[in-house]
Amino acid sequence: MTLAIVALLVLIAALGVPLFVVLGAGSLIATHAAGLDPAVLLVEMLRLTSSPNLMAIPLFTLAGVTLARGGAPQRLVQLFNTGFGWMPGGLAIVALTVCAFFTAFSGASGVTILALGGLLYPMLVGENYSKRFSLGLLTASGSLGLLFPPSLAVLLYGIVAGVSIEQLFTAGIVPGTILLVMLALYAMVTSHRIGIPRHTFSFTALAAAARAGFWDILLPAGIIAGLLGGYVTVTEAASCAAAYALLLETVIHRRLSTRAVYYEVFRETCVLVGSLLIILGIALGLTNLLIDAQIPMKMLSLLEQDVHSQLQFLLLLNVFLLVVGCVMDIFSATMVIVPLILPLALHFGVDPVHLGIIFLANLEIGYLTPPVGINLFLASQRFREPILSLFSAALPFLLIMLVWLALVTYLPHLSLWWKKM
Amino acid sequence: MTGQDVRAVRNRTWTARLEYYFTGIESAFAIFGLALMLALSLVEIVLRNFFHYSIPGADVLIRHLVLWVSFLGAVMAVRERHIKVEIIAAWLPEIWHRRLERPIFLFSALVCGVIGWAAARFWYQEWLNAPAGEQWIALLSIVIPMGFMLLTLHFSMRFVIGPRARERTA
Numbered sequence: 001m002t003l004a005i006v007a008l009l010v011l012i013a014a015l016g017v018p019l020f021v022v023l024g025a026g027s028l029i030a031t032h033a034a035g036l037d038p039a040v041l042l043v044e045m046l047r048l049t050s051s052p053n054l055m056a057i058p059l060f061t062l063a064g065v066t067l068a069r070g071g072a073p074q075r076l077v078q079l080f081n082t083g084f085g086w087m088p089g090g091l092a093i094v095a096l097t098v099c100a101f102f103t104a105f106s107g108a109s110g111v112t113i114l115a116l117g118g119l120l121y122p123m124l125v126g127e128n129y130s131k132r133f134s135l136g137l138l139t140a141s142g143s144l145g146l147l148f149p150p151s152l153a154v155l156l157y158g159i160v161a162g163v164s165i166e167q168l169f170t171a172g173i174v175p176g177t178i179l180l181v182m183l184a185l186y187a188m189v190t191s192h193r194i195g196i197p198r199h200t201f202s203f204t205a206l207a208a209a210a211r212a213g214f215w216d217i218l219l220p221a222g223i224i225a226g227l228l229g230g231y232v233t234v235t236e237a238a239s240c241a242a243a244y245a246l247l248l249e250t251v252i253h254r255r256l257s258t259r260a261v262y263y264e265v266f267r268e269t270c271v272l273v274g275s276l277l278i279i280l281g282i283a284l285g286l287t288n289l290l291i292d293a294q295i296p297m298k299m300l301s302l303l304e305q306d307v308h309s310q311l312q313f314l315l316l317l318n319v320f321l322l323v324v325g326c327v328m329d330i331f332s333a334t335m336v337i338v339p340l341i342l343p344l345a346l347h348f349g350v351d352p353v354h355l356g357i358i359f360l361a362n363l364e365i366g367y368l369t370p371p372v373g374i375n376l377f378l379a380s381q382r383f384r385e386p387i388l389s390l391f392s393a394a395l396p397f398l399l400i401m402l403v404w405l406a407l408v409t410y411l412p413h414l415s416l417w418w419k420k421m
Numbered sequence: 422m423t424g425q426d427v428r429a430v431r432n433r434t435w436t437a438r439l440e441y442y443f444t445g446i447e448s449a450f451a452i453f454g455l456a457l458m459l460a461l462s463l464v465e466i467v468l469r470n471f472f473h474y475s476i477p478g479a480d481v482l483i484r485h486l487v488l489w490v491s492f493l494g495a496v497m498a499v500r501e502r503h504i505k506v507e508i509i510a511a512w513l514p515e516i517w518h519r520r521l522e523r524p525i526f527l528f529s530a531l532v533c534g535v536i537g538w539a540a541a542r543f544w545y546q547e548w549l550n551a552p553a554g555e556q557w558i559a560l561l562s563i564v565i566p567m568g569f570m571l572l573t574l575h576f577s578m579r580f581v582i583g584p585r586a587r588e589r590t591a
Contacts, residue, residue, distance in 0.1 A: 012528070015508035015521060018503035020495070021529040039541035039546075044546075046562055049484040055462065058455060058490055239462040263452065267497070270451040274494020276504050278568075281491070282536075327508050377511065404436050 005029055019332050019368045020279045027286040042306060043287030048281055048405045052088040052235065053159055058152045058273040059238035063219070063223055063245040064105035067271045070249030070256060072216045073116050077123075079213030079417060088202040091127050092137055092187035096122045099138070100145030101220060113142040113378040121291045121383060127195055132393045135383060137187065139172065139390050140397035142375040143367040144179065146330070147172030147359055149223050153330050153363075155234070156280070156418045158354045163354075169227055172414040175324065175361065182400050195365050216247050276331050283335035296343040313348040314409050317341065318362060325366010333363055361408050365401045367396050439464075440578045444500055447571065451493035458486040485561040492568030519584040528575035537569030538546040 002235060005026075013022040024041075031038045048054060067073075080094040096121070100400040102112045104218035119136050146153050149169045158165035223241055232240065256262055262414045290296070306312050310356070320341075324333050338359065345355045368376040376387045376394075383390070408414055433441065453508045461476075461483050495503070538548065544559075544566045551559035 011509075013506040014509040015525070016505050017525050018505055018516070018529060021532045022506075024532045025528075028532065028535055038536065039543035041536065042543040042565055045565055049481075049488060049562070051484075053486050055483055056590065058487060059459060059462070062455065062459065062537055197465055202503055236466055237464065239459060239466060263521050266452040266455055267448050270448070270455055270490055270494035271498045272494070274451070274496070275493050275498040277487070277491035278495035279504060327504055329504060330506055332506065342526065 006098055016121070020282050021277065023336070027282060028290060030286065030289045030293070032416075034293070036289075039401055041282070042289050044328055045281040045283040047175045047284065051159055054277075056150070056165075056234045056238035057152060057277065059156060059242040060105070060152060060187055061272050062269045063150075063238070063241040064102075064264070065265050065272070066249055066256070067105060067216065067219075068102070068241070068246040069261065069265050070245070072093055072249075073098065073119060074212040074214075075209075075216055075253075076101060077119060079209040079217065081207040082209040083157050085199040087188070088198060089188035089191035089196070090186070090199060091124060091196075092129065092133075092191060093184045094135055095392065096141055096180060096187065097173075098181050099141030100176070103143060103145035104148040104151050104220065112144075113138065113375060113382055116141075117379065117382040124347070128194070129191070130194065133190055133194075135379065135385060135390055136393035136395070136397050138143065138383075139375050139379040139394045140183070140368060140401070141331075142378060143364045145176065146364050147176035148167075149220070149227055150234075150237065151195075151360075153334065154356070155177065155359055156331060156334045157359065160280075160334055161342055161352055161356060163356060165232070166227055167353050168325065169354050170418055173228075173358075175357055175404075176419065178407065178414065179401065179404045183397065186396065186400055188277065203230075209243065209345060210312050219244055219248070221356060221368050236418070243251075263346075279332060280335050283339075287336075287339040293339075296340055299340065300347055302317075307348075308413055310348045310350065311410070312359070313344070314350070317345070317358065318405065318409055321359060321362035322342070322369070325363040326369045330360070330363045330367070334359070350417075351412065351416060353419075354412045354415045358409050361389075361405050365398065366407060368398050368401070378379055432505045434582065436578050440500065440575065440582065443571075443575070443578075443591070446495060447493050447496050451490055451497060454486050454489045454493065461486075481523060481558055482561070485558070488562070488568075489564045492564050492571075494547065496568065496571045496575055499572065499579060504530055520584050522584045523580055526576045526580040533569050533572040537566055537573055538567035540569050575581060 009022055009026050012025075013019060027041050028038055031040060066342045076098050077094060080097050081091065084090050084093050084097070096117075099112050099116055102116060119132055121138055124137070125131060129137075145151070147313060149172075151169075151172070154172060155165055157163070158168050222244075223237050224239050226240075226275065227234065246256070256265065302314075303313075307316060321337075324337055328336070341359075342355065346352065350358075367373050370376060370387065370391055373391075376390050379385070379390050382385045461479055465475060465479055465483070468476065510521070513521075544563055547562065548556070548559045
């Protein structure tokens with residue numbers, strides 16, 4: 001009976017019912033089955049107001065939307081292009097870096113591919129990069145930078161798993177940088193192989209681009225220094241980032257000049273935050289019911305029959321999360337899956353901070369895999385290409401990311417170097 | 422509102438017009454909530470760090486504003502886009518998307534209605550049991566039942582409007 005209900009819920013979710021409604025329906029059925037009043041779901045929802053870090057989500061989202069609307073992507077492309085364009089594979093490295101920057105701010109919600117894809121694709125093709133390489137690069141870059149501050153995905157994992165967000169950001173720096181370097185090396189080799197001409201470095205052009213993009217680049221630098229240096233809390237960083245982004249686009253760049261633009265920026269932020277946090281509110285109630293019903297413990301006892309070591313558990317976890325990443329977006333997966341796997345990971349001695357990095361790394365890759373890798377859909381919409389040809393273009397990048405995933409999963413020191421082991 | 426906007430609104434069905442005006446009011450409240458959240462949090466940072474002072478109740482208010490913005494944002498997302506998994510829907514032809522829309526909206530309205538009813542009873546108990554000085558906090562959490570009621574209303578309106586009407590009036 002339970003299996004039939006779960007299958008039915010999966011089916012209605014697959015047909016396109018909003019995820020929060022599916023979780024709500026599941027919660028109502030679970031409370032009914034347990035003979036509880038559905039009001040218990042609301043207790044958990046109200047508990048959201050006691051989470052001190054929750055406020056960071058709307059404010060970082062506001063900062064990201066403001067920057068995207070204010071033309072920061074164009075300014076950053078210009079800045080990085082004059083700075084790195086002279087290197088072999090320069091423009092490809094620029095694309096990777098700018099995409100990573102923007103994903104950190106927009107939380108892989110699609111802004112990266114939609115806002116930067118249209119800008120970078122003609123530039124890459126114009127520099128004689130093949131269409132296939134350019135599409136693969138931009139599709140893969142849509143979720144790069146997910147581990148860097150102030151990534152919403154990291155914030156959400158921290159809130160759901162009850163792990164220090166500052167520690168998660170510190171843990172994500174090395175793995176995130178390694179992935180960027182691995183993909184940049186691949187871009188350099190490819191560019192050398194197909195004989196892309198290198199630009200000459202111009203200090204004047206760099207100085208002009210730096211003048212335009214200086215204030216934009218100061219924001220992530222300030223957030224990283226403030227958070228990792230322990231000078232500000234996550235919520236303080238979020239408030240300052242939102243205020244800074246608004247000030248930057250109003251006073252310095254003057255891109256937010258009319259009331260209509262402000263209205264659009266704030267409205268878009270509210271919709272993004274609303275569609276995200278309503279799932280969190282419902283998922284918390286459902287998770288509590290699942291924990292009350294001892295579901296994680298039952299999963300653990302099932303798992304213990306076949307899995308005897310941490311290595312086996314991590315392998316199984318990778319396979320499971322890659323499948324989850326193929327069918328769910330990162331935010332939904334965080335809210336639904338993390339509470340279930342966290343007790344299992346703790347049992348097998350996996351550090352919850354390391355688990356966060358493994359979790360997000362898997363889902364970052366899941367974004368690139370059919371049937372519903374979200375990057376494939378967004379890129380297909382943006383570049384008007386069939387999903388399968390985009391998947392085949394992104395395949396070399398996917399393979400590199402899988403090697404990176406193995407490094408991140410099986411070498412915990414990459415994430416936990418700052419911790420006394 | 423431009424002349425073209427006014428004409429577009431006049432051409433809609435009464436349900437679509439109602440939805441348009443409701444969304445306008447809800448958006449205004451959500452935007453005000455977000456702006457207030459930002460302003461209050463900045464003032465708090467300045468007061469805390471430079472004057473070692475905090476406005477009484479500001480922290481509670483900010484945390485509840487997150488709920489207000491979230492619920493009103495979720496209501497606004499009914500008209501735009503909620504997060505969906507849609508593994509099957511992604512591969513279905515457009516005509517099936519249109520056929521599925523109404524049943525999905527009806528189902529969503531039903532689920533939100535049931536949760537909303539439970540939320541209303543829960544909130545009323547919270548209100549009755551709130552200590553004298555903390556009734557304003559209970560009042561702030563009225564957004565939970567109100568949010569679910571509004572979600573029910575909007576999903577129901579979308580059910581009535583349907584995909585055809587939306588396309589005609591877009």
